[in-house]
Structures are given as C-alpha cells and as structure tokens.
Amino acid sequence: MPIAFSQGFTPHPKISYASAAPTGVASEAEYLEIGLREPVDPEQLRAALDAALSPGLDVLDAVVAAGGSLADRIEASYWRIELPEVDPAVLKDAVAAFAAAEEVQVERMTKQGRRTFDARAAVVKIDVIPAPETPFGAAAVPCAILELVVRQVTPSVRPDDVLSGLRAVADLEPPVSPRVIRLAQGTLTAQGAIVDPLDADRDGAAIV
Amino acid sequence: MRRRTRVGKRYRVLAPGGAGRAVGAARRSADGRVPLGIMSVPSTTPHPAAANSGDGSGSARPTPRRDLGSSVWPRLEPLLPQVTKPIQYVGGELGAVVKDWDAAAVRWALMYPDAYEVGLPNQGVQILYEVLNELPDVLAERTYAVWPDLEKLMRARGVPQFTVDAHRSVRDFDVFGVSFSTELGYTNLLTAIDLAGIPLLAADRTDADPVIVAGGHAAFNPEPIADFVDAAVLGDGEEAVLEITTIVREWKAEGCPGGRDELLLRLARTESVYVPRFYDVDYLPDGRIQRVVPNRADVPFRVHKRTTMDLDAWPYPKKPLVPLAETVHERYAVEIFRGCTRGCRFCQAGMITRPVRERSITTVGQMVQQGLEFSGFHEVGLLSLSSADHSEIGDMCSGLAEQYAGTNVSLSLPSTRVDAFNIDLAQELSRNGRRTGLTFAPEGGSERIRKVINKMVSKEDLIRTVVTAYSNGWRQVKLYFMCGLPTETDADVLEIADMAHEVIRAGRAATGSKDIRCTVSIGGFVPKPHTPFQWASMTTPEVIDHRLRLLKQAINADRSLGRAIGFRYHDGEPSLIEGLLSRGDRRVGAVIRRVWENGGRFDGWSEHFSYQRWVDAAAEVLPAFGVDLDWYTTRERDELEVLPWDHLDSGLDKDWLWQDWQDSLSEYEQDDCRWTPCFDCGVCPSMDxxxxxxxxxxxxxxxxxxxxxxxxxxxxxxx
Incomplete structure (x- = not known):
C-alpha cells in the first residue's frame, strides 16, 4: 500500500483512528483514516488490507475522503451489552434508576490517573431489550441485554462506565463478565439514530 | 528525502455494523497497529474468576476427554479480558500458518521460552516454523511463555499451554521443540511443560507425551535441564528438524514400535541428537565429574553439532511473521552470514558457529525484496555476529540503499565492529534520512584487557569510528563493555571512563556541537561452555558492583563530559546465576526446579528475577551433592577436569581451547583464519x-x- 509517512526524524505511517473501542470489547464498527501518497482504487485497498489482517478482523469498505475530519463525524456509538445470569427485570429497574438520574458520577483509571466524571449525560438512549430464544445454549441461564447510544464526549463514556453507573445507582453487580459489542458509530440524528459517517464521502466521491 | 513531494488523498476504511454476533474488535495499540481483540469485557473492570461459571466456557464442569489437536480457544477466550496485553495470545499474524491437524503425519510445537514480544521476532523459531510448514505432511505451530497473570487463570480453569496458531494443547503434538538463546529461559520451560500437562521429568513421560527437544546456543550444554528434556540438538536447526521429522514420521508409520524409548534411541543413533537419559554421569568424591558414558551399547560416546552449509540454499525466512502486539524488533531480518572467527574469547556464539558461511549478496538482495514485499516492514536488519565483516558489505548496503531510495525503508547493522565500520557504510545506512541506532562493542576498557579477550580494537579505531558516525549526523552512539573479565582489575574498568570522555571530546571537536551523546552500557561477563574461558573463575557480584560504582564516579568526575554520557549497567547478581546455569551439570537441575517451585519465572526480566530465590534454592539443594553456588561460578577449573559438556562436540579441539586460554592469560592475540592461515581450532576437519x-x-x-x-x-x- 503506498502509505504516506509523517515528516520528521522518525517518520510514521499516516493512520488515525476515530474513537477506537477499548481492549476487550468486540466491535462491528471501527473506522480509521489512512493517508496515501497516490490515489488507489478503494476496493483494491480494502481487499489488500483485509488479506493482510488476521482472520476475524475484516475490512468491509473503503471510500475516498471527500474532506473534513472523520473524528467530527463520529458523534455517537451504539453498543450492546449482554449480561449473562442477570435477571432482565432487575436490569430494567436499574436502567430506570439510571435514566431518571440527573447525573451519575463514576470513577475510572485513565492515563492521567483516577478520574471521576458523569456517565449519565452522554447516554442518549438506554434500553433493555428482550433476549433471543436460547442465547447461550443453556436455556436455564437468564441473560439480560442492554442497548446504549452514547455520545462521544471527553472524557469518553465507555460501556464499562455505564455499567459502573448502574452499580452506583442500583447496586447492579453482574456475576460474570459482560459481553460488550459496538454495533455502529457515526453522526447522531435528532431522533437518536446513527448515520454511517462515510455516507457523505460516498456522495462526495460520486461528484468527483 | 526530507521532503515529500505529494501526499495523496486520505482514505477511510470502514467496518459498518452488521447483523449477527461480533467476531472481532479493532482497537488502537500504542504503535498504531490494529490488533485483533476477541474479548468482551472492558479491561478496566476486573472480575474475579467466577466460582460457578455460566458463561458457556464449561470450565466449572469436569472437562471431557478432548480430541487431540482440538482448539482450547473456547476455554481460553474468557480468560483474556482479565490479563495484560491479551493480544499476544490470539495469533493470526500475517505469516502465521494453520494446517489441518488430521492431514499431518508429524506435528511440531515450537517454543521460544519468553514472552511473545521477545519470542516472536526470534529468527531461529521463525526459520524452523517455515521450514517445517513447507512440508505438506508436517504441521508446526508456535507457543510462547505466558505471563504469570494468565498462568494463574489457566491453572484455575484447567487451560493447558497452547499454541497461538490454532490454540491447540502443546501436549497433543509429537515434538515440542524449545529454542534457548539464554539459560534464563529454563524456568519458563518448566512452566510450559507443567501447564501442558506433561510430566516435569523426562523419565516420567509416556507415549502420550511429546518428545521435548532443546535447541539454540544454550543447548551446547543442556546438562542443567537434562532431567526435563528428552533430547537436545546442537548447532544449526534447518536440517536437524527435517532429520528428526523423518525419524518420527517413519516410527509413527511403523506403528510406533518400541514406544518412546525406541524413538529416542533412533534419534540418538544419528549422533547429532543428544538424549541425556542414555548417558550416565559419575562423580568424584570432591564433586567434580569423573566421567560421562553411554549406558547403552548403540549410543555414540560423543554427540556432534549440526552445521548447515551453503546458506544460499536455505533462504529463510521467506514469509516473516508480522506481529500483532508490539515486539522488541519490528523489521525484516536476514542473516548475511553465520559463524565468526574473530576469536573473541568470551564469545560462545563465535566459537560454536564456526566456520564462517556467507550468504551471497544476490541472495540477500532477493530475500530482502521478497521479505519486504510480503511483510510491509520498513526496516531491514542485516544480521550476523559481526555484520560489517561480510566480504561484500559495502556493495550490499549501497545496493540496498539504492534499491530503496525514496522509500521509508531503512537499513540497520545490529553488530558492527569498530574496525570494520567506515564512512561509506555510515552514509549508506543514513541515506533514507532515518538513522537506526549505532552500537559498538569494544568490550574491554583497556588495551591490556582487550588482548586478554582477543578483541583487538584500538582506542584510536574507536574514536575515529565514533567521530565518523557523529560527523555523518548521528547524535548518539552506544558503547558496550563487559565487567568481570578474567584478570580484570579496577584500572581496566576505569579506562572505560577515559574512553568515553575522549569520544565526547573528539565528537564535539569534529562536529562543533555540544549536541552529541554516548551511552556506556555494561554487561557482566559470564563464562560459557566451548569457549577458552570455560575454565575461568567468575568475579563475585560484590567486586563487580564496586567496580561499576568506581566507573560511574570516574565518568562523572568531569561534569561537562559526564553530562553527555549515559551509563547503563546490569549488576553482578543475575550474571552469577547465568554463570551457574551455563556451566552447570545435571545437579543444577534440582536448583532450577526448586526455584521454579518457589515461583521463579521470566528470569531474563529484572522485575521478575530474584537473586535471593536462586541463592536460597542453591543453598537448599546443592550441599547434598557436596558442592555449592561458588563451586560452579567463582571456582577456576583446571586442565584435566571433566567438564559437563565434554561429550558434546562443537568441533573445537579441547587442547586448542586450553592453549587459547593460556594465550589469553599471557595477553597473546589470535588472528582471524579468514585472512591468516588456519590455526587449527579443530572445527573444519572434525565437522567436515x-x-x-x-x-x-x-x-x-x-x-x-x-x-x-x-x-x-x-x-x-x-x-
């Protein structure tokens, strides 16, 4: 790939990630920007990257950036959190308490040290959704599923911060590790829907 | 090359949301890569291991007998969110190979017994991995040492030592090959064997266990791990692994006649695979070895090292592994020659890899082209024991610099002798604007001590070379020395300070700038088997630490110069333990085991190494044999003592080694046989x-x- 490099004593390849998912979190919607030295066909670029990356790390689409910053178009993330062995009714109550709160202070270690911040305001949408029929093979084990739309803010509010918030407002303590999946990222409509951040580039590319 | 002509359009790469379960997560790592994450819990939320797991891992239930070669991933995955750098355990790198288990006749698990970040770039393992996987009916996978956090969880959940390629249990393989560059990996070997569910002692293993084979430089004296490994291979691995594979394949095809014992016997009969159990060691009343003799009729008295000739016929690695997690070297490395006859007396690598075998300039060029094309690396390392000594190093560097001009590919020569480095090389290495670090190793501070160790580099050579580097734009140069060398005095070590001062003075004069630095890095000398110093006594850690303190004071005695000199050193204690392990015999195995039982892991890492743990274990275990830690380390051996590795043939004539040791004590230098007549070290005739x-x-x-x-x-x- 004819990747561009930064100037300077130790040039680095030009790659930037917009709001990368935290370690240990699954994702179906990660975005990155790559600077190139010369134009290439986006589909060829996608195929080349996909072939070089590990199985399970799939590059699904590439477009030519029409302008503006990718980071500006990542306004919110859509998450699903599966909580095995949590009773959906208990989760519902916790979510109601969380949603009713003006603000919910949580703590997390950041690179700058331990920080306390509000995990409530950034949460645009928080719902308990019905579990599929037999989610984990063992029908007897209940599983509650939470869906979230969280606005991109600083410091970022991550799914684990929302879980910390549920612990703070309702003592919700998942007995086993939750499974977190990012389902989408993009611009946020007034209705709380997320729009594919590359849509604008697709239109732009068509004009060029 | 400082200015880029044109930066093209930015491209965006997207992974839009889709239906179904997530299979992968992208995240940013420190180095800007996109590693694979398959975990599902935020790492900042520690979860104690659930006593009654219902997460589908089945860990709370008794594990049914697995199919051999099946993946342990479903049981491993839930543990990964709870450990540091989980990415190192997931595999799937570019260059990684996963083959069908059932279609393979012979299956190898290859281990570098250190963390992924150190183990992955290892050339030896990468070469053997590729050589073996090129065979249609052979499968090779890699495994690395797991950090104590994951080890603890694996023990709690019954997850065995696994390969990163297909996450198979190491115990399921036919052969478990472990490459030792250093003896400090021995405790990690025990962890891996134990986690794999393989009996710790070779004597307790059954046909259900793999044959554990040690290789690498430390295998030239495998006696300290003789109880834990089934076999050891001395020398180059490329052909050795193929020969072992052939023997295992035939033995299995015949229906495994005679079981494990027969297989080991067939390996031993090659005369190049050492099977410790077929040799008995007798001791004298004073603790020295009386003799080492075969205990079976058809086993050779001596086991010989392997030498791969014609490196052009073995152009590996062709498809280098591109790591997902950050590692210590991220470059395409090509060995430009193997062996070294400079004759530095402390250098085991130079002694046991003789003779010098160059890879031709054209093969190197082709390997670099293919390796970069496959991997996308931006750095090429031209490796060898003394890279500037290649007969065509100048043309090689200028040719490569020319080929990659205008790209971001940089060249590095990791081992460069002071007397072989010159201005042309300096310019080729810096042509693409980026200067990789330069390290020179005078090894000894005084002219006298450099004669003792036969590293004939003059102070003038060093100053001239370093000034060349400064004049060509390098701001920083690293100088490497050893402390604790035979016959060394305080004065020898203090001369390092003079040398460093002069380097800075000359550098400032040549560049007219105060913005130059050098780092003085000191390692403790460890006498190694198959070297002229194999008889030498080690200096005690107290004396070494004292000399290092004096040196530090001397460097800083001149404030102005001292400010430009960095000082890094390892204190004497780890070296003493390395000395115990490198010249140890079978009795030292009990010390290793005791240390491991007391929690010893990752002894090559200063934050994990505990000197006290080794001292205590030695004090508990060794008196029963009438010996102690000092006996193995600070004691000087005499000419007639039977050394633990005498029955292992590196090709070097023991009389020649002894003579070279005597020459060393009289400060007599030995030339290089590439440029002067043969001096009969013994290797070429005995190894053909x-x-x-x-x-x-x-x-x-x-x-x-x-x-x-x-x-x-x-x-x-x-x-």
Whole structure:
C-alpha cells in the first residue's frame, strides 16, 4: 500500500483512528483514516488490507475522503451489552434508576490517573431489550441485554462506565463478565439514530 | 528525502455494523497497529474468576476427554479480558500458518521460552516454523511463555499451554521443540511443560507425551535441564528438524514400535541428537565429574553439532511473521552470514558457529525484496555476529540503499565492529534520512584487557569510528563493555571512563556541537561452555558492583563530559546465576526446579528475577551433592577436569581451547583464519566443513518498479 509517512526524524505511517473501542470489547464498527501518497482504487485497498489482517478482523469498505475530519463525524456509538445470569427485570429497574438520574458520577483509571466524571449525560438512549430464544445454549441461564447510544464526549463514556453507573445507582453487580459489542458509530440524528459517517464521502466521491 | 513531494488523498476504511454476533474488535495499540481483540469485557473492570461459571466456557464442569489437536480457544477466550496485553495470545499474524491437524503425519510445537514480544521476532523459531510448514505432511505451530497473570487463570480453569496458531494443547503434538538463546529461559520451560500437562521429568513421560527437544546456543550444554528434556540438538536447526521429522514420521508409520524409548534411541543413533537419559554421569568424591558414558551399547560416546552449509540454499525466512502486539524488533531480518572467527574469547556464539558461511549478496538482495514485499516492514536488519565483516558489505548496503531510495525503508547493522565500520557504510545506512541506532562493542576498557579477550580494537579505531558516525549526523552512539573479565582489575574498568570522555571530546571537536551523546552500557561477563574461558573463575557480584560504582564516579568526575554520557549497567547478581546455569551439570537441575517451585519465572526480566530465590534454592539443594553456588561460578577449573559438556562436540579441539586460554592469560592475540592461515581450532576437519566467503563480484540491480498503484494483496495462508 503506498502509505504516506509523517515528516520528521522518525517518520510514521499516516493512520488515525476515530474513537477506537477499548481492549476487550468486540466491535462491528471501527473506522480509521489512512493517508496515501497516490490515489488507489478503494476496493483494491480494502481487499489488500483485509488479506493482510488476521482472520476475524475484516475490512468491509473503503471510500475516498471527500474532506473534513472523520473524528467530527463520529458523534455517537451504539453498543450492546449482554449480561449473562442477570435477571432482565432487575436490569430494567436499574436502567430506570439510571435514566431518571440527573447525573451519575463514576470513577475510572485513565492515563492521567483516577478520574471521576458523569456517565449519565452522554447516554442518549438506554434500553433493555428482550433476549433471543436460547442465547447461550443453556436455556436455564437468564441473560439480560442492554442497548446504549452514547455520545462521544471527553472524557469518553465507555460501556464499562455505564455499567459502573448502574452499580452506583442500583447496586447492579453482574456475576460474570459482560459481553460488550459496538454495533455502529457515526453522526447522531435528532431522533437518536446513527448515520454511517462515510455516507457523505460516498456522495462526495460520486461528484468527483 | 526530507521532503515529500505529494501526499495523496486520505482514505477511510470502514467496518459498518452488521447483523449477527461480533467476531472481532479493532482497537488502537500504542504503535498504531490494529490488533485483533476477541474479548468482551472492558479491561478496566476486573472480575474475579467466577466460582460457578455460566458463561458457556464449561470450565466449572469436569472437562471431557478432548480430541487431540482440538482448539482450547473456547476455554481460553474468557480468560483474556482479565490479563495484560491479551493480544499476544490470539495469533493470526500475517505469516502465521494453520494446517489441518488430521492431514499431518508429524506435528511440531515450537517454543521460544519468553514472552511473545521477545519470542516472536526470534529468527531461529521463525526459520524452523517455515521450514517445517513447507512440508505438506508436517504441521508446526508456535507457543510462547505466558505471563504469570494468565498462568494463574489457566491453572484455575484447567487451560493447558497452547499454541497461538490454532490454540491447540502443546501436549497433543509429537515434538515440542524449545529454542534457548539464554539459560534464563529454563524456568519458563518448566512452566510450559507443567501447564501442558506433561510430566516435569523426562523419565516420567509416556507415549502420550511429546518428545521435548532443546535447541539454540544454550543447548551446547543442556546438562542443567537434562532431567526435563528428552533430547537436545546442537548447532544449526534447518536440517536437524527435517532429520528428526523423518525419524518420527517413519516410527509413527511403523506403528510406533518400541514406544518412546525406541524413538529416542533412533534419534540418538544419528549422533547429532543428544538424549541425556542414555548417558550416565559419575562423580568424584570432591564433586567434580569423573566421567560421562553411554549406558547403552548403540549410543555414540560423543554427540556432534549440526552445521548447515551453503546458506544460499536455505533462504529463510521467506514469509516473516508480522506481529500483532508490539515486539522488541519490528523489521525484516536476514542473516548475511553465520559463524565468526574473530576469536573473541568470551564469545560462545563465535566459537560454536564456526566456520564462517556467507550468504551471497544476490541472495540477500532477493530475500530482502521478497521479505519486504510480503511483510510491509520498513526496516531491514542485516544480521550476523559481526555484520560489517561480510566480504561484500559495502556493495550490499549501497545496493540496498539504492534499491530503496525514496522509500521509508531503512537499513540497520545490529553488530558492527569498530574496525570494520567506515564512512561509506555510515552514509549508506543514513541515506533514507532515518538513522537506526549505532552500537559498538569494544568490550574491554583497556588495551591490556582487550588482548586478554582477543578483541583487538584500538582506542584510536574507536574514536575515529565514533567521530565518523557523529560527523555523518548521528547524535548518539552506544558503547558496550563487559565487567568481570578474567584478570580484570579496577584500572581496566576505569579506562572505560577515559574512553568515553575522549569520544565526547573528539565528537564535539569534529562536529562543533555540544549536541552529541554516548551511552556506556555494561554487561557482566559470564563464562560459557566451548569457549577458552570455560575454565575461568567468575568475579563475585560484590567486586563487580564496586567496580561499576568506581566507573560511574570516574565518568562523572568531569561534569561537562559526564553530562553527555549515559551509563547503563546490569549488576553482578543475575550474571552469577547465568554463570551457574551455563556451566552447570545435571545437579543444577534440582536448583532450577526448586526455584521454579518457589515461583521463579521470566528470569531474563529484572522485575521478575530474584537473586535471593536462586541463592536460597542453591543453598537448599546443592550441599547434598557436596558442592555449592561458588563451586560452579567463582571456582577456576583446571586442565584435566571433566567438564559437563565434554561429550558434546562443537568441533573445537579441547587442547586448542586450553592453549587459547593460556594465550589469553599471557595477553597473546589470535588472528582471524579468514585472512591468516588456519590455526587449527579443530572445527573444519572434525565437522567436515570449510569457510564459505565471497566476494562474488556481483552487484544488486535496481528493482523494477512495482505494478500500477503499488498495491499488493498478500496470499492467504493455508487453512
């Protein structure tokens, strides 16, 4: 790939990630920007990257950036959190308490040290959704599923911060590790829907 | 090359939301890569291991007998969110190979017994991995040492030592090959064996266990781990692994006649695979070895090292592994020659890899082209024990610099002798604007001590070379020395300070700038088997630490110069333990085991190494044999003592080694047999080998421009 490099004593390849998912979190919607030295066909670029990356790390689409910053178009993330062995009714109550709160202070270690911040305001949408029929093979084990739309803010509010918030407002303590999946990222409509951040580039590319 | 002509449009790459379960997560790592994450819990939320797991891992239930070769991933995955750097355990790197278990006749698990970040770049393992996987009916996978956090969880959940390629249990393989560059990996070997569910002692293993084979430089004295490994291979691995594979394949095809014992016997009969159980060691009343003799009729008295001749016929690695997690070296490394006859008396690598065998300039050029094309690395390391000694190093560096001019590919020569480095090389190495670090190793501070160790580099050479580097734009140079060398005095070590001061003074004068630095890095001397110093006594850690303190004071005695000199050193204690392990015999195995039982892991890492743990274990275990830690380390051996590795043949004539040791004590130098007549070290005649060096007179031709947009789609690895 004819990747561009930064100037300077130790040039680095030009790659930037917009709001990368935290370690240990699954994702179906990660975005990155790559600077190139010369134009290439986006589909060829996608195929080349996909072939070089590990199985399970799939590059699904590439477009030519029409302008503006990718980071500006990542306004919110859509998450699903599966909580095995949590009773959906208990989760519902916790979510109601969380949603009713003006603000919910949580703590997390950041690179700058331990920080306390509000995990409530950034949460645009928080719902308990019905579990599929037999989610984990063992029908007897209940599983509650939470869906979230969280606005991109600083410091970022991550799914684990929302879980910390549920612990703070309702003592919700998942007995086993939750499974977190990012389902989408993009611009946020007034209705709380997320729009594919590359849509604008697709239109732009068509004009060029 | 400081200015880029044009930066093209930015491209965006997207992974939009889709239906179904997530299979992968992308995240940013420190180095800007996109590693694979398959975990599902935020790492900042620690979860104690659930006593009654219902997460589908089945860990709370008794594990049914697994199919051999099946993946342990479903049980491993839930543990990964709870450990540091989980990415190192997931595999799937570019260059990784996963083959069908059932279609393979012989299956190897290859281990570098250190963390992924150190183990992955290891050339030896990468070469053998590729050589073996090129055989259609052979499968090779990699495994690395797991950090204590994961080890604890694996023990709690019954997850065995696994390979990173297909996450198979190491115990399921036919052969478990472990490559030891250093003896400090021994405790990690025990962890891996134990986690794999394989009996710790070779004597307790059954036909259900793999044959554990040690290789690498430390295998030239495998006696300290003789109880834990089934076999050891001395020397080059490329052909050795093929020979072992052939023997295992035939033995299995015949229905495994005679079981494990027969297989080991067949290996031993090659005379190049050492099977410790077929040899008895007798001791004298004073603790020294009386003799080491075969306990079976058809086993050779001595086991010989392997030497791979004609490196052009073995152009590996062709498809280098591209790590997902950050590692210590991220470059395409090609060995430009193997062996070294400079004759530094402390250097085990130089002694046991003789003779010098060069890879030709054209093969190196071709390997670099293919290796970079496959991997996308931006750095090329031209490796060897003394890279500037290649007969065509000048043409090689200028040819490569020319071929990659205008790209971001940089060249590095990791081992460069002061007397072979020159201004042309300096310019070629810095042509692409980026200067990789320069390290020179005078090893000894005084002219006298350099005669003792036969590292004949003059102070003038050093100053001139370093000034060349400064004049060509390098701001920083690293100088490497040893402390604790035979016959060394305080004065020898203090001369290091004079040398460093003069380097800075001359550098400032030549560049007219105060913005130059040098780092003085000191390692403790460890006498190694198969070297002229194998008889030497070690200096005690107290004396070494005292000398290092004096040196530090001397460096800083001149404030102005001292400010420009960095000082890094390892204190004497770890070296003493390395000395115990490198010249130890079978009795030292009990110390290793005791240390491991007391929690010893990752002894090559200062934050994990505990000197006290080794001292205590030695004090508990060794008196029963009438010996102690000092006996193995600070005691000088005499000419007639039977050394634990005398029955292992590196080709070096023991009389020659002894003579070279005596020459060392009288400060008499030995030349290099590449340029002066043979001095009868014994290797070539006994191993039936010869020096293979150029020049070939060939040059590297310009590369043809890559097609079209310069995009290249890597071939999928076989599944």
């Amino acid at each position: 080998t010869e020096i293979q060096i150029g020049p070939t007179g060939k040059k590297l031709l310009p590369l043809t421009p890559i097609n079209g947009a310069g995009l290249r789609i890597p071939a999928a690895s076989p599944q």
